[in-house]
Amino acid sequence: MIEGARWRRWIFFNLPLTLFVIGLLFPFYWMVVTTVRPDAELYRPWMAPNYTPFWTLHPTLDHIRYLLDETLFSRWMLNTFFISVLATAISLFCGLLAGYALSRLKFPFAGSLGTGIFITYLVPQTLLFIPLADVIRNFRLGDTPWALILTYPTFLIPFCTWLLMGYFKAIPRELEECARIDGATRWQAMVYIVFPVAVPGILSAGIFAFTLSWNEFIYALVFLSSPEQKTVSVGITSELVRGDVFYWGSLMAGALLGSVPVALIYSFFVEYYVAGITGSVKG
């Protein structure tokens, strides 16, 4: 709490927080306004006297209609969804098993393998995209969704593993030992005892992995070429910008609608997202 006079609270708390919120959210507001603004208003220079930046008196759905009827936008959405769901499922499966092994089992090189996972976690996509494009071509996966479904796990698995290791470490060993004494196999103890307790962590890792897949750009840009295979980000970038011509209304409509799935999941699972972020940097 800020002690002292009321004005101090305004200067040191309300004012800066309001500025932060406005600054961070304004681009999204701008997306919405641009989406419903008719072209005649959209291409009115800011020097013009009748430039009304923050609202429009003639809202229109033309841009959304153009996006849905004249472009492959709905196809891109489906592609992105399909790819993100599968990549997330594969990564969660691998991450669960690997995270369990690295955090709860004793075996040779466990420590160095854990460090190895941490290092792969830090490898940015831009380091490997050129040779990886070559590898994808050799495996004959180029221009198919599998090029992304199989490569996204390279950055999702380390993330899921790292996050889940934190959750597994916090589960008391006695829980598992009891099950083992009662006759459960190692596999059963892991699947029926440890995994259910780690559900919050699994949820965090899952929605985060989904968001990261939805967000990915450079692999999708390089590995896919035909318009009907593209993901939302790449489709909008390449098909709604023709040479120097930007279809701004539809671009913003695409950006807005393309963000909706992620925003929806986010609004339902805010706490898990926060746990995911803080877990990803702690370990």
Add this chain to the structure above:
Amino acid sequence: MVVDSVAAVKSAKSYVAAPRRGPVTRILENEGWFAFFLLLPTAVLLGLFMAYPFIEGVLLALSDAKVGVPGNFVGLQNFAVLLNDSIFRIAVWNTVLYTAVTTVFKLALGLWLALLLNRHFRGKAVTRAFVLLPFIIPTVLSTFAWKWMFDPTFSVINWTLFHLGIIRTRINWLSDPGLALVSVIIVNIWRGVPFYAISLLAGLQTINPELAEAAAIDGARPWQRFRYITWPLLLPVTMVVVLFSVIQTFADFQLVYVLTGGGPANATQLFATYAYQIGVGTGLLGQGAAISLAMFPVLLVVVVVQLLYIRRVEIH
């Protein structure tokens, strides 16, 4: 008593059933083998799509491969070319500047926002949720909104600055070589601040408020309480967040690709955008792979620092 004995009989039955196990189960009961099988899917995927491409990348960087042409081994020639490449030098300088400036601002603003959000006020949960949006929404999509906001003719930013009396004529945010990098930096800071704020907020919440209260009773001013109590306790989290963000920023691609494509006149060219331009745009795979790999030593240093730091914190 009766209930207890029934339960005992039930569990006794399951004891009897348990020892019948097949050969697969017996192998899985061995801790080492169990770990091996659990790690196998991860090892296969990371091996095929990370380790193998990495080796492939090193080989590419040592060859003169082009799209459709396998290429021959040329040793370090690609790297020698880079040393004399003035655009590469610009890209290195831009990347360093971009990383350094954005990191300083993201840390300062992120910490400030975290301190604000660490107070009790009405609507705190909602505010926190909204503040994280720039980090959650796909970067390419939100960057397009910025690109539109930066448009010199239709810019709402120019309109606002003009009506606040700060500027007299229009500002060409993205097409002015001097301003383009500034614009890119602004968008990166905008996107990164929420990540810093939420991570640091989590760190702040682990600090016992009684420490600050005790210091306040002893007469410490707010600034002193921050300097001598909050900051030292927050340092471990801060270090990790900064190192993470440095790696991400250093290897950034999408933001610049959308806003300027590396232009005007390479004024915003970064490692990744230049690698893309040479490797994919021009089709010089060997040269492009070499540019990408040139990032590796820097990233390695950051990772090693991070590992050493985490180990040190774990020991204490």
